[in-house]
Amino acid sequence: MKRRKQSEERGIFPLSNSLKTRNWNFSRLQGRLAPYAFLSPALIVITLFFFIPLVMVFVLSFTNLDMTNFGILEWWRPANWSLDNYVKIFTNRFFPKILGNTLIYVALTLAFFNVGMALIIALITTHISRGAGFAFRALWLLPRITPVVVYIMMWKALAGPAPMGIINNYLLGPLGIGRGEYLLNTSPWVFVILVNGFIGASFGMILFSSAIEAIPKEYSTASKVDGATTWQTIRYIVLPMIKWPLLFVTTYQTLSLLTSFEQIMLLTDGGPGLYQTEVWALTAYHRALTSYFGNIQWGYGSAWAVVLVVIGVIMAIIYLRVFKFGELVEEPKIDRL
Amino acid sequence: MKKLRVKSRIIVVALAIGLFLIGGAISYAQESETITFTVRTRAKPPMENWRGDNFLLAAEELNADLKAAADPRRVEIELVQDNTDWGPYVSEFVLSYGAGEAVDIWLTGHEYIGTQAEAGRIIALDEMLKEFPTFNLVIDGLWDSTRYKGKIWGIPQDAEARPLYFNKALLKKLGWSQEEIAVLPGKIEKGEFTLYDMLETAREAAAKGVVEIGNGFWTRPSNGPDFTAFYYAFGGETIDFATGKLVLDKAAALKYYKFFYDAAQTYGSMGGLGLGWSDSWHPGVSGSKVLFWVGGTWQWAEWAEIYLKEQGGEAYMWENFGFALIPAAEKGGKPNSLTHPLAYLISSQCEYPDLALALVAKVTNYGPNTRHAIASTHLGILKNQTEYKFYKVSRLLSETLYMLDYTTFLPNNPYWGSYSTITYEALAAAVGGEFTPEQAVDFVVDGLQRELGDKVIIR
Structure with missing residues (x-):
């Protein structure tokens, strides 16, 4: 004081x-x-x-907003909501076909390219000279950085009927295989998967390559000293060490493939024939945003999109549970000591 | 006193000059009141560009008329013209209308009138049409295509026939004589050569290796108006004129689906569904790979201009291609064709509908309409247009004109889009062998009832 x-x-x-x-x-x-x-x-x-x-x-998705009542229907009022669109989807005769197409598309593209091919490229390019590996990976990035319309036009030229189609003219023709048809009509799925896979593989390729590069060299040196074969080194050293990127790429690419449709739209537009390569996201687009006679059904198309979101969320939860993401992201046990 | 007088004179003169200047400025301002009209058209360049380009000339003519009538208004055109697909084209109009920015004059297929009229996006024209005698030149029957609920909502812009084309060279290869080929259109017109005769010929051509299996008969590769002509051929109806509701005739639908099922599955002659237009369909038909195909008269110009220019264009086509009506379903029956007139509609957001209609009146005349008809091989829409000197130069337009006597239309109904999608899905499934004809009809009945409820009458 x-x-x-x-x-x-x-x-x-x-x-x-x-x-x-x-x-x-x-x-x-x-x-x-x-x-x-x-x-x-x-x-x-x-x-x-x-x-x-x-x-x-x-x-x-709960309304019947379409071209006929746009500007008239007060779609935001609950009085105009109903489950009709969902009933229409699940009672649609082509619903199983479209769902099946989606599963085939996601599973095959993921297995053969977005994860499978990505891993193979990463393994090969990290086991050859650094410069060659880098150049090869850069080549695989080309489909991703090419504008999608140009990219699809290239594929259409490849698949074209004889004598214009490059595959027919220079590959199948000389080998005496096929009748020179438009290959997008005779084997549409092969092309849908190839087109998407060539783009998708580069994402996993980059992540896997960097993860493999980050593995300390001592591990592989030690394995070689112990007499491990290349396959054994990959199986028991590389793969366990890149488990996290592997699971991440699988999850991320599954969700990405579920919602992708632009390449298919440009390549086959769901055809040839009826819904032959139509996947869920493409149906949502067709219903909500395009139609020959302009009967665009925003409400119905939205319901297809919402179901896709639900499928995506369920898949994400399954992946999180099955792959035990919680364990993967927790602090290393060694740091607790 | 004298000074005062001089001063007052100066003031009077100044006032007079001032008044003169103000008056001049006002009259100048009045003369320069320019109204911009947005015209939206869909056109395949360069053949169909007159659909929009005619307005640029029409504006000049209208401005001269306005000046002569001492009307202070003047018009100018903002033209938006491209070859976008119909679906996005219609969405664009609907969404821009929702945003309060609809175009003033909108060219579109007549079958969209029902939807747009019902939603209040276009205006009825009956009363205003009387002020422009030019519209009396339009062929009376074509107004039916733009009528909905008793009112006229659009002005026909063009028409066409959708013939059955055939490849003369391939028929020759099959063993047909020159004369047999020459009389084929006449036999079809008399109902002596039916749809199933066509399939038989196509099957024979494939069996003899003249065409590949599946290349005997092609329709357009995706949903569109042509299929409806076949449904009509089997006696089908699409609209109930008393109620204005859509109609499905089950008996006719069964025959219709059986024909397409047979074409693909039994006769092995129908391919073409699902092909890309420019990469496969046009090269296929114009490249003499297909025996019979359904197309439009406007495609004649497209093949000549784009696909067969190097082979000699039209001259080559006259040598190798022929055309006829779509054959009758049964012997002695009536063949048909389908016209799908495009029409100019006026948006209800257009502030000066009188001037917009005046512009449409200018392009609805022999000169402008013939320019479009010749360049795009569409049929004219005006009475006695065949007598018009410059229209006569087109051999195709003259030789296909009789088809208008057998023509049919799509219905004007807001729900035609849904109806068409469902009926086409069933057709594609029948062609692909996924549905039997009976299953196709069941699918359509079920789909229409679920989607349209009491908006469709099933007989």
């Missing part, structure tokens, strides 16, 4: 307790708000362009 008085006499006033608290509170508040401020631009963009459309699509 005495000291305070002396200070006051000398014109020195200590900060009041309340002021100190206020300052402390303010800086604490600032500290707490700062992350949100940094996040807010992304949050606004995601809200505007993802969450709001998602909610709208969800609501639309």
Whole structure:
């Protein structure tokens, strides 16, 4: 008290307790708000362009909004909502076919290319000279960086009927295989999977290559000293060490393939014939956004899209459970010691 | 006093000059009141460009008329013209209307009128049409294609025939004489050569190696108006004129699906469904790989201009291709064709519908319409147009004109899109062997009832 008085006499006033608290509170508040401020631009963009459309699509899926009643139907009123679209989907005679197509497309593209081929390329290119490996990987990136319309036009030229089609003319013809037909009509699935797979493989290729490069060389050296074959080195050293990227690529690419349709749309548009290569996402697009006679059904198409979202969420949960993502992302046990 | 008089004179002169200037400015402002009309057309370049380009000339003519009538308004055209697909083309109009930015004049297939009229996006034109005598030139029957619920909603822009084309060179290879080929269109017109005769010929051609299996008879590769002509050939109806509702005739539908099932599965002659237009379909038919195919008169110009230019264009085609009506289903029956007129519609968001219609009146005349007809090989829409000097120069248009006597239309109904999708899905499944004809009919009945309920009459 005495000291305070002396200070006051000398014109020195200590900060009041309340002021100190206020300052402390303010800086604490600032500290707490700062992350949100940094996040807010992304949050606004995601809200505007993802969450709001998602909610709208969800609501639309319960309505019969289409070209005939657009601007007339008050689709936001619950009185205009019903489950009719969902009933229509599940009683549609082509529903099993479209679902089957989707599963075939996702499973085969994933197994042969997005994971399988990606892994093979990564393994090969990390076991040859660094420069050659890099060049080879760069080649595999070309399909991904080529504009999709140009890319599909190239495939159409490849698959064209004889004598125009490159495959027919220079490969099947000289070997005496096939009758020179338009290969997109005779083997549409082969091309749908190849076209998507050539793009998809590069994603896993990059992740796997970097993961393999990150494995300390001592492990493979030790295995060689122990007399392990190449296959044994891959099976018992490389694969366990890249388990995390493997599972991530499988999960991510499954969801990505489920929702992809643009290459198929440009290549076969779901044909030839009736729904031969029509996948779920393409049906949602066809119903919601295009039709020869303009009977565009936004409500019905939205219902197809919502079912796809549900399938995607279920698949994601299954992957999380089966692959035990929780264990993968927890802190290494060694750090706890 | 004198000074005052001089001053007042100066003021009077200044006032007079001021008034003159203001008056001039006002009259100038009035003269320069320019209204921009947005015209949206769909056209395959370069053949169909007159659909929109005619408006650029029409605006000049209309401005001259307005000036002569001391009307201060002047028009200018903003033309949006491309070859986008019909689905996105219609969506664009509907969505832009929702945003309050619809185009003023919209060219589209007549079958969209029902949907747009029902939603209030276009205006009925009956009363306004009377003010433009030019519209009396339009062939009376074509107005039916733009009528919905008793009113006229559009002005026909063009028409066409959708003939059955045949490849003369391949028929010759099959052993047909020159004369037999020459009389084929006449035999079809008299009902002596039926749809099943065509399939028999196609099967024979495949068996003798004249064409590949599946190349005996092609339709268009995807959903579209042509299939309806076959349904009509088997006695089918699409609309009940009393109620305006869509109709499915089950007995006719069964015959229709049986024909397409037979064409692909029994006779092995029908391929072509699911092909890409420019990469396979056009090269296939124009490249003499197909014996019979259904196309449109407008494709004649397309083949000559794009696919067969190097072989000699039209001259080559007259040598190698022939055309006839779509044959009758049974001997002695009536053959047919289908016309799908496009029509100019006026948006209800257009602020000056009188001027918009005046522009349409300008392009609905012998000169402009013939320019389009000749360039795109579409049929004319005006009375006595065949007598018009410049129309006569097209041999194709003259030789296909009789087909209008056998023509049919698609119905104007808001739900035609859904009807067409369901009936086409069943057709594609029957062609692919996934449905028997009976299953196809069941599928259609079930689909129409679920999708359209009481908006469709099933007989």
